Amino acid sequence: MKFITxxxxxxxxxLICITLCGSVTAAPTWTTYAGYKKIVxxxxxxxxxxxxKDLQSKDPMDRQLAALGLGAKGKDGIEPLLALSKSxxxxxxFYAISALSDVYNTTHDERALDAVIGGINDDNIVVxxxxxxxxxxxxxxxxxxLVVALKDTRKDSGGxxxxxxxxxxxxxxxxxSVESLIGALKDKDPQVRYRAxxxxxxxxxxxxxxSLASLLGDKAIISxxxxxxxxIPDPIAATNEEMRLINLRRTISPTAADDLREYKYAxxxxxxxxxxxxxxxxxxGSGILAxxxxxxxxxxxxxxxxxxxxxRVALVNMGPSVTENIAPLLExxxxxxxxxxxYVAGGIKAISLTKNVADILINDKDPDVRKIAALALGExxxxxxxxxxxxxxxxxxxxxxxxxxxxxxxxxxxxxxxxVEGN
Numbered sequence: 320m321k322f323i324t325x326x327x328x329x330x331x332x333x334l335i336c337i338t339l340c341g342s343v344t345a346a347p348t349w350t351t352y353a354g355y356k357k358i359v360x361x362x363x364x365x366x367x368x369x370x371x372k373d374l375q376s377k378d379p380m381d382r383q384l385a386a387l388g389l390g391a392k393g394k395d396g397i398e399p400l401l402a403l404s405k406s407x408x409x410x411x412x413f414y415a416i417s418a419l420s421d422v423y424n425t426t427h428d429e430r431a432l433d434a435v436i437g438g439i440n441d442d443n444i445v446v447x448x449x450x451x452x453x454x455x456x457x458x459x460x461x462x463x464x465l466v467v468a469l470k471d472t473r474k475d476s477g478g479x480x481x482x483x484x485x486x487x488x489x490x491x492x493x494x495x496s497v498e499s500l501i502g503a504l505k506d507k508d509p510q511v512r513y514r515a516x517x518x519x520x521x522x523x524x525x526x527x528x529x530s531l532a533s534l535l536g537d538k539a540i541i542s543x544x545x546x547x548x549x550x551i552p553d554p555i556a557a558t559n560e561e562m563r564l565i566n567l568r569r570t571i572s573p574t575a576a577d578d579l580r581e582y583k584y585a586x587x588x589x590x591x592x593x594x595x596x597x598x599x600x601x602x603x604g605s606g607i608l609a610x611x612x613x614x615x616x617x618x619x620x621x622x623x624x625x626x627x628x629x630x631r632v633a634l635v636n637m638g639p640s641v642t643e644n645i646a647p648l649l650e651x652x653x654x655x656x657x658x659x660x661x662y663v664a665g666g667i668k669a670i671s672l673t674k675n676v677a678d679i680l681i682n683d684k685d686p687d688v689r690k691i692a693a694l695a696l697g698e699x700x701x702x703x704x705x706x707x708x709x710x711x712x713x714x715x716x717x718x719x720x721x722x723x724x725x726x727x728x729x730x731x732x733x734x735x736x737x738x739v740e741g742n
Contacts, residue, residue, distance in 0.1 A: 362388035367395050374399055383414040390418030393425045404434045409443035416446065420453035432456065436464045439485075444475050451484035455491035465489050466499045469511045477553060478544065478620065486514040490521045497524045504530050509539035512626050520633025525640045531633050532644040535659035536651075537626035545620055554612040561607050631659050635666030642669045649675050654685040661688065665695025673699060677707035680724075686717045693720060697727025705731050 362370070362384045370392070373385035386403055389396030400422065403415035416438040423431035438450025451468055454461050465488050471481035489496045496518070503515035516534065519527040552560070569577045580599070584592040634641045641663065648660035649672065661679060664672045673696070680692035693711065696704040705728060712724045 358384065359387050363391035364388075367392050370396075371399060374403065379408060379410055382411055386411070386414040386418045390421035393422060394428065397422050397426070397428055397431055401430060401434055404438070409441070409446050412438065412441060412443070413446045413449045416450050417453055420456070423456065429460075432458060432460060436460060439464060439468050439471070439481065444473050444481075447471070447473060447481050448475060448479060448484050451481050451488060453488075454485075455488040457492055457495045462489070462492060462496045462499050465492075465496070466503055469503060469506075469514045470508060472510070482510065482514055483544075486518050489518045493522055494524050497522060497526055501527055501530045504534060509537075509541050509626055512537070512539070513541050513543075513629060516626060516629050516633050520629075520636040523637045525637065528634065528637060528641040528644045531630050531637075532641065532648060532660075534630040535627050535634075535645075535648060535663075536653050536656040537630065538655065539626045540623055541626070542621040543624050543629075545622060552611075552615075554608055554615050557611040557615070558604060558608040561611070562604055627655060627659055631662045631666070634663045637667075639667045639669060641667065642671060645669075646672060646675070649679065654683075654688050657683070658685070658688045658691045661691045661695050665691075665698035668699050670699055670701045673701045673704055673707075677704065677711075680707060680711045681714075686720055689715070689717070690720045690723045693723035693727050697730040700731070702731065 365388050367389070370385045370388045373381045374389070376382055376385070382403070386400060389400055396418065400415050400419050403411050404419060406412055406415070416435050419431040419434045422428065423435065435450050435454055438446050439454070441447050441450065451465065451471075454465055465485040468481050468485035471485070474480045489500060500515045500519050500522075503511055504519075506512055506515070512534070516531065519531060573581075584596055587595065634645065645660040645663045646669075648656050649664070651657050651660070657679065661676055663669075664676055676692050676695050676699075680689050680696065683689050683692065689711075693708065696708055708724050708728050708731070712721060712728075715721050715724060
């Protein structure tokens, strides 16, 4: 189960109350993923009878942790969890589906699998994301459902989509999902093709090489979430850190305003002072959270790319084994396909194609293709490329191509040769 989904589940009000105000509830709480995991492990060790009783609690946290505990009980947990998966509370459904995925992994009971698959279509996005994230199972029904979910564009407030979670699960399943993903490469929806390309590039099964190579000319443009987006602090984490630093500063070096605030609390009866302290903390934290949320939403988090460009990256990830698939494409009539094939040749250091790429550098009519060819020769590291780069530099008219030639010649001089002259 993905922890980011758990954070979404409880929402802003619960986290602000727990982390900023220090309030205490009857149910266990946590502030770190490690703390969360420990609590779940503790529940998994409880007797089934206790978990079944907690499952009837009016406290939603008791019910949800009991569900996770029952997920470790195999067949003894399936009936109550199936009932909980139909709850009117989306949080109950989320935890029940997560637990049922654990049940299926140990019992292979198809009823548990069907409940998890059904969760993908839940009206609540948190439940749908949780189901897609839990469905990394080597089962044809699970794989087919995940491929269908590649079309699901629903997102949570953090930009996490069902499509993305389904893609991640297919990657975790690995080779058993390859055939279905190859089929998805032909989908009319470019978003589906993109996610199939991404998954196949990460699985790295050679069976997909020919199909990925066929997409090198696909010019459909899509928006891609930046790889570093997860390093951008989410509003809650940023707010917690900012409040921590504020409280640290107030402790070490209080201002006059801090002294006045503390005097106000000290002059009131204890219960009233605690209430005012917590209320002030909520107001202050909410203001900072609102600021951080706005800044977070305004960040540029996407860039544009074509399916062809993404197929290049996927093929490079697969390594030298794709050489035979891209070699014929170096002679394509489509310059976009040629440039893609050249890019891959450089990325996988296909030294057997050095002469082919050099011919493109010297003779191709498209300057953009020539530029990529120049860079590819530098990436290959083949010392024989130096004479081709030098030859091309004598006749090349375009400055950007000449700059690429110079760059690659310098790179070859400063690197160990892949092929020694004369070999």
